[in-house]
Amino acid sequence: MRLNVLIGGKAGQGINKISEIVANVLTSLGYFTFNYRDYGSLIRGGHNFNVLSVSNKRVGSIESKLDGIVALDDLTIEKHKIELKKGGFVISYKGFENFERNLNVALSGALIKVLGIDKDLLLKELRKELNVPNAIEAAEKGYESEEKKFNFGKLKNKIKIMSGTEGVVQGFINSKADWYFAYPMTPATGVLHELGLRQNGKHKVFQAENEISVVNMALGCSFSGKRVMVGTSGGGFDLMSESLSFQGMSEIPLVVYLASRPGPGTGVPTYSTQSDLNVALRAGHGEFPRIVIAPGDPIECVEKVNEAFYLSERFKCLAIILSDKHLAESEFSSDRKPNKVLDVKIERDLPGQKIVRASSYEHDERRHTTEKPEVVKRMQEKRLEKYEKIKNFLQRNKVEMIKIYGNKNAKNLVIGWGSTKTVILDALDAIDKSIETRKGKWKFLQVLYLKPLSDEIKEEIEKVQEKKGRVIVVENNATGQLGRLIREKTGLKVEKRILKYDSRPFRSDELAEELRGMGK
Amino acid sequence: MVKANFNTKEEITWCPGCSNFMILEAVKRALASLGLKKEEVVMTTGIGCHGKIFDYIDIGGVYGLHGRPIPVAIGIKLGNPKLKVLTFAGDGDTYNEGISHFIHACRYNSDITLIVHDNRAFSLTTGQATATSQEGYKTKVEPKGEFLKPLNPISLALSSGASFVARVNAKNIEHTSKVLEEAIRHKGFSYVEVLQDCLIFNLEINNLDKLMYKVENRDNKERARKLAEEWNYDSKTGKIPIGIFYQEKRKTLEEEF
Numbered sequence A: 001m002r003l004n005v006l007i008g009g010k011a012g013q014g015i016n017k018i019s020e021i022v023a024n025v026l027t028s029l030g031y032f033t034f035n036y037r038d039y040g041s042l043i044r045g046g047h048n049f050n051v052l053s054v055s056n057k058r059v060g061s062i063e064s065k066l067d068g069i070v071a072l073d074d075l076t077i078e079k080h081k082i083e084l085k086k087g088g089f090v091i092s093y094k095g096f097e098n099f100e101r102n103l104n105v106a107l108s109g110a111l112i113k114v115l116g117i118d119k120d121l122l123l124k125e126l127r128k129e130l131n132v133p134n135a136i137e138a139a140e141k142g143y144e145s146e147e148k149k150f151n152f153g154k155l156k157n158k159i160k161i162m163s164g165t166e167g168v169v170q171g172f173i174n175s176k177a178d179w180y181f182a183y184p185m186t187p188a189t190g191v192l193h194e195l196g197l198r199q200n201g202k203h204k205v206f207q208a209e210n211e212i213s214v215v216n217m218a219l220g221c222s223f224s225g226k227r228v229m230v231g232t233s234g235g236g237f238d239l240m241s242e243s244l245s246f247q248g249m250s251e252i253p254l255v256v257y258l259a260s261r262p263g264p265g266t267g268v269p270t271y272s273t274q275s276d277l278n279v280a281l282r283a284g285h286g287e288f289p290r291i292v293i294a295p296g297d298p299i300e301c302v303e304k305v306n307e308a309f310y311l312s313e314r315f316k317c318l319a320i321i322l323s324d325k326h327l328a329e330s331e332f333s334s335d336r337k338p339n340k341v342l343d344v345k346i347e348r349d350l351p352g353q354k355i356v357r358a359s360s361y362e363h364d365e366r367r368h369t370t371e372k373p374e375v376v377k378r379m380q381e382k383r384l385e386k387y388e389k390i391k392n393f394l395q396r397n398k399v400e401m402i403k404i405y406g407n408k409n410a411k412n413l414v415i416g417w418g419s420t421k422t423v424i425l426d427a428l429d430a431i432d433k434s435i436e437t438r439k440g441k442w443k444f445l446q447v448l449y450l451k452p453l454s455d456e457i458k459e460e461i462e463k464v465q466e467k468k469g470r471v472i473v474v475e476n477n478a479t480g481q482l483g484r485l486i487r488e489k490t491g492l493k494v495e496k497r498i499l500k501y502d503s504r505p506f507r508s509d510e511l512a513e514e515l516r517g518m519g520k
Numbered sequence B: 001m002v003k004a005n006f007n008t009k010e011e012i013t014w015c016p017g018c019s020n021f022m023i024l025e026a027v028k029r030a031l032a033s034l035g036l037k038k039e040e041v042v043m044t045t046g047i048g049c050h051g052k053i054f055d056y057i058d059i060g061g062v063y064g065l066h067g068r069p070i071p072v073a074i075g076i077k078l079g080n081p082k083l084k085v086l087t088f089a090g091d092g093d094t095y096n097e098g099i100s101h102f103i104h105a106c107r108y109n110s111d112i113t114l115i116v117h118d119n120r121a122f123s124l125t126t127g128q129a130t131a132t133s134q135e136g137y138k139t140k141v142e143p144k145g146e147f148l149k150p151l152n153p154i155s156l157a158l159s160s161g162a163s164f165v166a167r168v169n170a171k172n173i174e175h176t177s178k179v180l181e182e183a184i185r186h187k188g189f190s191y192v193e194v195l196q197d198c199l200i201f202n203l204e205i206n207n208l209d210k211l212m213y214k215v216e217n218r219d220n221k222e223r224a225r226k227l228a229e230e231w232n233y234d235s236k237t238g239k240i241p242i243g244i245f246y247q248e249k250r251k252t253l254e255e256e257f
């Protein structure tokens, strides 16, 4: 059972509140939800909408056909009625105008009623959060205005709602990180705000004058012995490039959170893409090791940010967490607890106690400047050796560099990374329940570590190719960056690709259709 | 107490007779006179002739990128406020490549000391004009001479809110080291502009010593502004005040946290 409800209105009308109230109530009943947020780059007016997908099973995407629309204005109905299934419901703002700021609360009430949920659960949820006068009255009026259409009873699942942003924040806090430096840029700003609001003496946040300052402050702060992260999106990340290279030479630990939005240039600021994999892998002049990790859901954000801190400190290297707008700002349900937290210990010499030197200039082991060819060569090799060391460490400690879902012996292999993970899972289940039953014709290989890349990827592709099966890469970009990376590292060409680059995420039903057409 | 010896054994690659040697000497004297332990002082440096100082003082620190030594220093200080943090930067570093950091550092009032080696040229890249080069300065880029007027970094620092502003003459080691001591002792962002000669490139700005005279002004901002405007970095006549232009007590960035 799966429902998709679109909630639309003008920016500032509070559509997020509706998704939040309804999703929280559904969560308390044990339903999984996924909330997609679609908004333009404006503060008031325009047309924003959320799509809330609800299921009794794990869900991490939305579908293209709607079961219902909640409209806070006429435009919402005009724009989206063609997506409505036959017999779909529409809850309109009409009749509730006098609730003004509580219009969204009233419509939440109406939607809860349509879903056939007890009013008490709604009121309980509202009392938990809202102290706005007349909110309860609005919710009750809304509730009474509609008829039950569905019957969402109680399930046993224990679920938590989390966005990718919250996952990153949790990973930061779990790592006992000390400082976050950033300059505002969607969609990384969520972490800046969240960490800013949660400053409580344990960690601190500073918004510097630009991204170049951000990353240089971060390197200085890390040098002094702190666990430090910076956050940005494509343009700001570009500005940091030279300093990432400085990191490579100075070997000062650094964690970078890169949340992508479509480029080039200013691009499509409030929408999503996976087009920054290349730049994450290669930004910065010269040759130096780094780690690039792409979590695929909020729980993985918690885990991978912690791993990034651990590895960057242990190997004195750059660790990039690659996310995007879709992962950062969508709200996911999860019934899984994150892996055990790795203790990020700082065990290097620190200024204040010793004379400690770090340099962007080529240097010898004492970190004094050098231009001697034999020293340059030796130091270059010393830095690059870390790449193998990191890879060995990850393999030895069974860190999840990839994950495989579905039928291990399936003929059809889908490969993806980052925010497409959950939509691929949903699409494969829509085809033949491959993920749920592990018995269908499909399996999914999720790449979590883009650098270093797991050797198992090659093995998996070869296994399927031997069987004359099908390998398909799915990416939210125009040039198939993961596919190219796989080819570069394994020599294997993945023939089939499904690429989406209109700045919007895949819909699971549409992706399922495309995959079905390609599968064997 | 045995005073720390801040010498290193690295080969010095500045031109013979460069005024950077004098700045180096003044810094070491100031550190010794303040009785600071080597471990408690760290430096950040930019890239240019001045940046080589990283190898010549026996303290730790970060040899950063061209234009970026200020944010690195602020980061260190935020990370460990107990450290004394010195930043050595060039005029190219500070007033060209990284001018935004300079202006914001004045606002933030992070408790670091910025020492600008102002030889009024990009010397390590063979002498192109910087923002403090005089109008008419002939370079390979501008064979007919620099067509822009210089900016006045002292005025800029004052209007950007620096809490300690000084200018010194590299050749006057005694005075420079005394001002540096005060700058390092100052709680807040201290900015010391060091006028230095360059024996190879911007020769016209050499030997301005005869125009220089000492001043000392603390909390009178109006007077500081007037002193700053006495010399516009362009004229070869008139008077060039050196010394402490301004000092005020203000909450530091680190105290905000």
Ligand SMILES: Cc1ncc(C[n+]2csc(CCOP(=O)(O)OP(=O)(O)O)c2C)c(N)n1
Pocket: B046, B047, B048, B049, B050, B051, B066, B089, B090, B091, B092, B093, B094, B117, B119, B121, B122, B123, B124, B125, B130
């Ligand atoms: C991003 C960047 N741009 C340009 C350079 C080349 N560069 C090296 S030193 C320098 C000029 C330094 O001038 P200044 O800061 O005044 O130092 P000086 O050599 O005069 O002491 C430049 C432009 C660089 N290293 N990095």
Ligand SMILES: [Mg+2]
Pocket: B048, B090, B091, B092, B117, B118, B119, B120, B121, B122, B123, B130
């Ligand atoms: Mg210079």
